[in-house]
Amino acid sequence: MVTECSGLLDFLTLKLTNQSRNNIKSLLTHRQVNVDGRVVTQHDFPLKEEQTVRIVRSVIRGQKEKDVLQILYEDADLIVINKPAGLLAITDNKNGVSAYHLLTDYVRRANPKARIFIVHRLDRDTSGVLMFAKNEKLKLALQDNWGGLVTQRGYVAIVEGRLKEKSGRIRSWLKETKTLLVYSSPKVGDGLEAITNYQVINETQDYSLLNIQLETGRKNQIRVHMKELGHSVVGDTKYGARTNPLKRLGLHAHKLEFRHPFANQLLCFETEVPENFKALIKL
Template sequence: MNENMIIVENEELSDRIDKVITAQNSDWSRSQVQQWIKEGNVTVNGQKIKSNYKSNPGDKIEITIPSPELLDVIPEEMNLEIFYEDSDVLVVNKPKGMVVHPAPGHYSGTLVNGLMAHCKDLSGINGVLRPGIVHRIDKDTSGLLMVAKNDLAHESLVQQLVDKTVTRKYKAIVHGNIPHDQGTIDAPIGRDKRDRQSMTVTDDNSKEAVTHFNVLERLKDFTYIECQLETGRTHQIRVHMKYIGYPLAGDPKYGPKKTLSIGGQALHAGILGFIHPRTKEYLEFEAPLPSEFEALLEELKSN
């Protein structure tokens, strides 16, 4: 446990207690401070308070930072493809076939296992099994992910996702020949009542979902496209492309029974852009298509 003390010395600091504390230490996020208050780790003049407490000049604020929770996830050395890294954020290119974070049936070999071996400082907002994870891509989708190395970065990146300011572009191969060059799919996505492991376009307990797409090349019975996410629902591109009649090639869950045997959907998160949480500079990264995706594309072109 670490103890810190703040003394409110002027009227300008007479504000909500969580704002006063984060103003004194920018490495602490407001959600983290609110959690400490809830757990009784913040006192004012020796008394426990609530998050809406308004500070007064002369208040003695004591913060007891609890020892970090030991993670149950075992670090595993991996040859991760890191595209960018500093003290706040990390951008990694996840290979196809890798699960992002531990879950029942996948407690090792995940991206989080590798990240924990690569760097010890990951944000704790998402708990012990998903440290640093701001957003996810499916096991059989390859491509770029942003990872938060502290809670301040985590909150900023999540807010950018909420504000729809993160650039996320995917390359995909779909069944069928899309006749129009571009389009927008605006259809809410929720859990499929008939299959709780799947998502579907539905009005029941659904959330807004918007996907924009552009046709890159028509390949006889398939179409090579680029999708840009406006929202980030589970399986969004896979569900939306099935919804308009052009399911992803190789998709075992949402594709037709007679699809390509390529070990999962032909989907690659190739472009990722966001505003750096600390410097406020816009950063954008592009990961080339994986070799197996390139090979499939060339094969379809030759046919």
């Protein structure tokens, strides 16, 4: 957080005491510095009080945007990324590109025998916070008590239309057809319980930006609940959307908070609302 006005390079030099001035200039040149969620490369970019500056490390394979992973956090046990929309979390195709394969290549640069383990998933077209374990012991501990360890799962979504009720709690029981379409059963207890809390952040004549908090994490839960609310997620033709203004699914996993099963430490990972979401909703 910026506490007084200064140039960006001067601010970084003051904060990154373990980096040389040339290394810091390299961060700027390689587009690894964000100011309030926007990439900045200008050395003398004027910073104002209360702006947020972040250093972003990337794993790059190829030139396509979907092949770029933003690493939010890494230690001996975990890697947390900001997955782009359009990239699978994992694929069975050995030649296919996925977050799992890109990160496996990344960790093996330092140790050819290193492995990563998937803990949870995001849909291909959903962007946002995605966590991987770097050892099987942690993977199993997280998966065995995911519901008990995860304290917050927050999403932002852009949906079609304006909601009459600006906040609410949706509870239903989800089932899946043979064609992999998820729907709510009208019978209590018939399926997997799913609970979604939502609140309108902002709205235009045509769209609403929602803050969503999950109490459960079922397959396609948000997408199904929004459709049944009468306000499908934009770009989600599978669940009733009529418009696609973002040219992608309007769903982003912006926050994941959980308690480390071994260290008993509360960890929280958070990303900004995507810039194209803000532009559409006029934030």
